[in-house]
Amino acid sequence: MPNSPLPLIPAPLSLYPSPSFEDALSSHGQGRLIAKSVSTLQVNMGKVCNQTCHHCHVDAGPQRTESMSKDTIDQIIAVLDRTPQISTVDITGGAPEMNPHFDYLVEQCRLRDRKVIDRCNLTVFYVKGKSHLPEFLAKHEVEIVASLPCYQETNVDQQRGKGVFDRSISALQTLNKLGYGVMGTGLNLDLVYNPQGISLPPPQRELEQDYKSELMSRYGIQFNRLLTITNMPISRFLEDLQEVDQVDSYYTLLVNSFNTTTVEDVMCRSLINVGWDGRLSDCDFNQMLDLTLQNDSPQWIKDFNLPNLEHRPIVTGSHCFGCTAGAGSSCGGALA
Ligand code: SF4
Numbered sequence: 661m662p663n664s665p666l667p668l669i670p671a672p673l674s675l676y677p678s679p680s681f682e683d684a685l686s687s688h689g690q691g692r693l694i695a696k697s698v699s700t701l702q703v704n705m706g707k708v709c710n711q712t713c714h715h716c717h718v719d720a721g722p723q724r725t726e727s728m729s730k731d732t733i734d735q736i737i738a739v740l741d742r743t744p745q746i747s748t749v750d751i752t753g754g755a756p757e758m759n760p761h762f763d764y765l766v767e768q769c770r771l772r773d774r775k776v777i778d779r780c781n782l783t784v785f786y787v788k789g790k791s792h793l794p795e796f797l798a799k800h801e802v803e804i805v806a807s808l809p810c811y812q813e814t815n816v817d818q819q820r821g822k823g824v825f826d827r828s829i830s831a832l833q834t835l836n837k838l839g840y841g842v843m844g845t846g847l848n849l850d851l852v853y854n855p856q857g858i859s860l861p862p863p864q865r866e867l868e869q870d871y872k873s874e875l876m877s878r879y880g881i882q883f884n885r886l887l888t889i890t891n892m893p894i895s896r897f898l899e900d901l902q903e904v905d906q907v908d909s910y911y912t913l914l915v916n917s918f919n920t921t922t923v924e925d926v927m928c929r930s931l932i933n934v935g936w937d938g939r940l941s942d943c944d945f946n947q948m949l950d951l952t953l954q955n956d957s958p959q960w961i962k963d964f965n966l967p968n969l970e971h972r973p974i975v976t977g978s979h980c981f982g983c984t985a986g987a988g989s990s991c992g993g994a995l996a
């Protein structure tokens with residue numbers, strides 16, 4: 661499999677910069693991207709969300725209907741049963757908690773002693789029928805990774821919708837009361853920052869200090885880590901770039917900021933993404949671009965087979981420059 665030919669990758673846009681991502685790897689003495697392992701299963705439960713944020717790479721929202729079925733979830737659980745090497749289940753969406761089987765998936769993963777991460781937008785706690793979530797997540801010791809792109813109301817509401825900041829602050833205070841983000845409890849609460857506009861994130865640790873002091877002094881909020889994530893030039897953020905005629909500028913920024921030290925740890929090298937319909941991809945971004953795994957790999961979760969997925973060649977495209985620019989970017993924040 662590692663020697664199989666490169667798959668043809670459809671361009672998300674006709675505005676690709678030069679060089680290609682493969683060229684950039686090669687000119688920095690790197691071969692094509694090859695997976696190292698599959699220690700994380702990233703489960704995208706669907707595109708349904710109670711928000712419609714500007715930068716959303718999933719194009720999620722309340723009107724979307726794509727949602728993972730219980731049959732597909734049972735296939736995921738069967739994969740966990742036969743694959744002890746998968747230590748983490750990273751649940752995302754949309755707002756994954758909007759899926760009616762979210763609680764079931766969490767319970768089954770925790771019964772199997774897997775670490776579970778919930779990528780949570782915080783405001784979902786205020787959706788009808790979802791008020792049990794903070795206690796439920798704490799009871800099952802689920803790690804929470806929550807978006808909060810600024811500690812200032814105007815910036816958050818501009819990017820994520822009116823009223824989102826106030827509800828996010830209130831949700832974080834509730835989580836703190838349950839022990840989330842509080843040293844010694846074991847309940848992990850990370851926040852996610854992404855830039856407002858056409859720039860790369862600032863240094864992660866410096867921004868984390870700002871967030872910690874501002875959120876504590878203004879709202880009494882504690883959290884564990886701040887993760888900085890680069891906006892991917894796909895879906896809604898790409899549309900925003902097109903509206904202001906900045907696609908070329910943004911791609912040029914990403915290409916010129918290519919950092920070879922990030923390549924070792926890009927997230928596709930240790931995870932597999934499962935789409936709401938059970939299809940496998942190298943990462944959530946590839947899934948959104950309909951870039952499925954290279955041909956020799958299993959394509960569906962029901963066919964998951966670790967030996968055929970470890971060390972697979974990864975399907976890349978120009979969007980991959982978003983993972984390797986500056987300090988790098990992944991679901992776990994900066995890489996370098
Ligand atoms: S960025 Fe997250 S919270 Fe916002 S619309 Fe997309 S999935 Fe929903």
Ligand code: SF4
Nearest residue numbers: 926928943945980983
């Ligand atoms: S966009 Fe996906 S495939 Fe490309 S480098 Fe990033 S994680 Fe890997």
